[in-house]
Amino acid sequence: MQFVHTMAAAAATNTTWTPQTLADRAVDSVPHSLWLTAGYFLLAVVGVAALLSFLGMALIYIERKIAAHFQCRLGPTRVGPFGLLQTLADTLKLVFKEDFVPPKADRSLHMLAPFLALLVPVVLLALIPYSPNVQVADLNIGILFITAIGGFGVMGILIAGWSSNNKWSMIGAMRAGAQIISYELSATLALLVVVLFSGTMSLTGIVLSQQEGWWIWRGHAAGFVAFLIYLVASTADLNRTPFDIPEGESELTAGFHTEYSGLRFAFFFLAEFINMFTVSALTATLFLGGWMPFHVGDWTGFNAAMDTIPPGIWFLAKTTAVIFVIMWFRWTFPRLRVDQLMHLEWKVLLPLGFANLFVAAVVVLTELYPFPLGK
Amino acid sequence: MIHAIKVAQEERLFAGKSVSVAVITRGRPPGYLRVAFSAVTGLLRGLWLTLGYLWSPEAIVTRQYPENRATLQLTERFRGNLRFKFPNEKAQEDHAAFIEQLAHETQTHAHVAADLVREENETRWYHNCTGCGKCQEACPNASIKVFTRQGEILEDREVDRFVWRLDSCMFCNACVQACPWDAIEMTGGFENAVYDRRLLVYNLNRLAGPRINYIEEEENPDVRKRMVERRDRYGGEVPLNGFALPNLPPVTTPMESGSRAIDADAQARLT
Numbered sequence: 001m002q003f004v005h006t007m008a009a010a011a012a013t014n015t016t017w018t019p020q021t022l023a024d025r026a027v028d029s030v031p032h033s034l035w036l037t038a039g040y041f042l043l044a045v046v047g048v049a050a051l052l053s054f055l056g057m058a059l060i061y062i063e064r065k066i067a068a069h070f071q072c073r074l075g076p077t078r079v080g081p082f083g084l085l086q087t088l089a090d091t092l093k094l095v096f097k098e099d100f101v102p103p104k105a106d107r108s109l110h111m112l113a114p115f116l117a118l119l120v121p122v123v124l125l126a127l128i129p130y131s132p133n134v135q136v137a138d139l140n141i142g143i144l145f146i147t148a149i150g151g152f153g154v155m156g157i158l159i160a161g162w163s164s165n166n167k168w169s170m171i172g173a174m175r176a177g178a179q180i181i182s183y184e185l186s187a188t189l190a191l192l193v194v195v196l197f198s199g200t201m202s203l204t205g206i207v208l209s210q211q212e213g214w215w216i217w218r219g220h221a222a223g224f225v226a227f228l229i230y231l232v233a234s235t236a237d238l239n240r241t242p243f244d245i246p247e248g249e250s251e252l253t254a255g256f257h258t259e260y261s262g263l264r265f266a267f268f269f270l271a272e273f274i275n276m277f278t279v280s281a282l283t284a285t286l287f288l289g290g291w292m293p294f295h296v297g298d299w300t301g302f303n304a305a306m307d308t309i310p311p312g313i314w315f316l317a318k319t320t321a322v323i324f325v326i327m328w329f330r331w332t333f334p335r336l337r338v339d340q341l342m343h344l345e346w347k348v349l350l351p352l353g354f355a356n357l358f359v360a361a362v363v364v365l366t367e368l369y370p371f372p373l374g375k
Numbered sequence: 376m377i378h379a380i381k382v383a384q385e386e387r388l389f390a391g392k393s394v395s396v397a398v399i400t401r402g403r404p405p406g407y408l409r410v411a412f413s414a415v416t417g418l419l420r421g422l423w424l425t426l427g428y429l430w431s432p433e434a435i436v437t438r439q440y441p442e443n444r445a446t447l448q449l450t451e452r453f454r455g456n457l458r459f460k461f462p463n464e465k466a467q468e469d470h471a472a473f474i475e476q477l478a479h480e481t482q483t484h485a486h487v488a489a490d491l492v493r494e495e496n497e498t499r500w501y502h503n504c505t506g507c508g509k510c511q512e513a514c515p516n517a518s519i520k521v522f523t524r525q526g527e528i529l530e531d532r533e534v535d536r537f538v539w540r541l542d543s544c545m546f547c548n549a550c551v552q553a554c555p556w557d558a559i560e561m562t563g564g565f566e567n568a569v570y571d572r573r574l575l576v577y578n579l580n581r582l583a584g585p586r587i588n589y590i591e592e593e594e595n596p597d598v599r600k601r602m603v604e605r606r607d608r609y610g611g612e613v614p615l616n617g618f619a620l621p622n623l624p625p626v627t628t629p630m631e632s633g634s635r636a637i638d639a640d641a642q643a644r645l646t
Contacts, residue, residue: 070425074437332425333418 016307017211019129019204022047023137044136048125052274057087059273063327070331097262102165105259109163114260114267117156121274123149128281129204131291131312142203143195146282147188150237153275154180157239157246157256160268164259172255175338176239176246182345183236183243189353190230193222193360194286207290214289222360227287229353234279235326236341238272242333245341276326277319284318291315445484449562454546456563457519457539459502459579462587466499486564497603500581501590503558506534513553518544526585528593528602533585536606541567542575556586577608 026040061076061084068075076083101110124146126136139145154177161173195201197219198209209215215223236243247255257268284290291311295303336344385398405413428434438447449455461467478488506523524535551561559579569575584590584603593599 066429068437069429069435072428072434072436074435074439077439328422328425332421 017132017208019132019135019138019208021129021135021138021204044126048122048136051125052122052270055277056270056273057091059277059323060087060090060269062323063273066324066327067331070328091266094262094266099262099264100259102259105165106163109159110259111264113156113160113163114264114271115156116159117153117271118267118274119156120149120153121271121278124278124282125274127203128278129207129285129290130281130315131310134312135204138202138204140200140202140205142206143191143201147184147191150187151181151184153237153271156271160260161256164256166259168252168254168258169256172246172248172252172258175252176256179239179243179246179341180237182342183233183349185233186229186345186349186353187233187237189350189357190226190233191286193219193226193357196357196360196364197223203285203290206286207292210289210292212295214287214292214294216287219360220363222356222363223287225352225356226360227283229349229356230283230287231322231325233345233349234283235329236345238275238279238326240272240276240326241330242336243341244335245338248335276323280322280326281315281319283322284315288318288322289314290318444486454548454561455565456541456567457544457550457559457561457579458563459504459537459581460558460560461500462503463498463501466496466501470496470499497582497600497605501587501603502534502580502582503556503586504534504537504580505556505558505586506532506537507555509553509555510550510559513549515547515549516543516545519550524583526602528598529585529589531585533583534580535583537579538576539579540576542572574609578606580606582606 022040022044026037026044029036029040064086065075065083067073076086079085079089101107127139127142127146129135129138157176157180158173161169161171161176164170194206194215197215198206200206200209210218212218216227217223219226239246245251247257252258257265260268291314293303293306293309293311293314295306381400381402383398383400385396386393387396388394440447474485474488477491478485481488481491504521506521508521508523511519511521518540520538522535522538523532525531526533546561548561551559567575582603583606590599590602593602
């Protein structure tokens with residue numbers, strides 16, 4: 001069977017990579033010192049928190065700069081050198097703003113919703129393999145867990161819209177719910193293609209299975225089409241332009257977060273950007289090899305040269321490239337109408353995803369890989 | 376969606392006459408694949424275009440305003456403050472050269488130096504306005520009031536004070552288009568912040584007097600001098616200023632005392 005073959009090949013060729021997560025280290029350290037175990041837990045918590053805040057600042061700055069240059073502008077230039085402190089200034093402003101809850105709103109849910117929205121990307125940050133040794137935990141049902149948690153993200157938005165007691169918020173939240181649940185299907189179908197190819201749901205396992213070549217081209221057209229479907233569907237999951245109808249400014253003021261101000265608004269904003277990072281990181285991990293260096297078949301010299309670049313840099317470069325593409329989409333494409341959105345999902349992406357899954361299954365069963373494993 | 380459109384010439388009978396008409400026939404709408412292909416290529420074209428904007432620094436249109444104040448070039452169709460055209464080019468050029476020299480001497484920008492100077496050469500202010508009031512009629516906001524007077528030399532109507540209130544102007548350009556004499560233009564400045572609203576109502580003309588061609592027909596320089604009379608920005612009553620602000624002293628002409636002192640100082644440095 002292909003599955004056995006893949007695992008055997010992986011075992012044969014992966015002698016150079018021995019990934020170890022923080023969770024593994026914590027478990028290993030239990031017999032030696034419980035303080036060390038606690039230290040690993042603390043490191044995980046602090047690391048994710050630090051990454052969260054850094055990503056928030058960096059991505060917002062990058063988004064603003066890139067948006068500006070796509071639109072023939074300069075973007076932030078005044079606060080700090082090259083406007084680097086602009087995000088800090090904006091965050092400070094939001095911290096000091098009034099945290100307003102509308103009088104007729106459901107107060108407790110209104111306060112809770114931003115945290116729910118932010119919870120999902122924070123959990124996902126812990127699962128992403130940044131490098132062989134930098135990962136908080138590697139679940140053997142990684143993909144399943146990510147899909148389940150990712151689907152939970154819509155709860156924060158729905159609760160925000162519901163509790164605000166505002167027409168625009170409600171319409172925006174309902175649109176978001178319909179959109180995210182619809183596009184989850186296509187995204188999951190695209191993920192399944194990679195699961196079929198690699199024979200594992202563990203993210204590290206998927207990265208290791210791409211040592212001979214990334215799934216975006218090792219899976220023939222099926223891998224590439226799955227990549228495209230996942231890119232489109234995840235952009236829709238993120239509520240980003242061209243799929244930002246849940247917060248379409250021209251129709252719904254600001255959609256589900258119309259009634260939010262101050263720090264709680266900032267939480268939604270942060271959640272959106274961290275979501276963008278996790279989606280990009282997942283795309284890079286599943287289709288572009290994650291931290292795995294770029295290898296071409298038998299070119300041993302070339303492969304050795306590629307191996308000199310640290311895996312963390314590879315991961316960062318691939319993720320940045322995907323983030324750039326998502327931002328590029330946002331500042332180029334106009335927004336879809338609601339009916340066009342549903343048409344695209346149910347009549348184009350979903351049938352395409354099913355057909356693609358079928359083709360991928362045929363490829364896996366017949367072992368028609370361009371770069372066969374186990375060389 | 377793109378439909379194939381064909382235009383054909385056809386002869387048709389209208390009221391017994393044969394008339395050549397253009398007949399537009401729509402072809403079959405393109406198929407699913409063709410539409411999908413054109414959609415994808417359209418998206419890719421858009422991506423390519425914005426990528427071009429991203430990579431080429433010369434595409435940036437932003438101007439760093441306060442920093443580039445000295446070299447700021449406004450676009451051709453920019454509508455700034457309303458102002459008089461001063462067609463005496465020779466005097467204008469002399470004045471510009473003087474300002475440039477003054478800016479160089481006082482180490483400031485030209486527009487700062489221009490504020491320091493009270494030019495004594497009145498010929499610089501000769502204007503095209505006849506005081507006909509067409510601009511006043513054209514103004515939808517009643518932001519213009521032209522006061523005319525009976526001239527002493529020519530014994531005819533001429534402009535006395537041309538009062539413009541910036542605070543109610545919406546820069547529609549209707550006055551400029553209505554002017555039969557090409558006397559005004561909307562190419563003045565845009566830095567209009569003041570601490571007192573009353574300063575936003577002011578005279579545009581610097582000389583009360585007839586149109587420039589009547590002055591230039593006159594040979595005698597003494598008579599020429601008597602034809603015009605100096606008007607400054609806030610001089611005289613400004614009747615459109617309907618709102619007197621409580622608890623504030625009446626508007627004095629700014630730069631009246633101060634700028635003359637600076638002016639004398641600058642003159643001393645130049646000579």
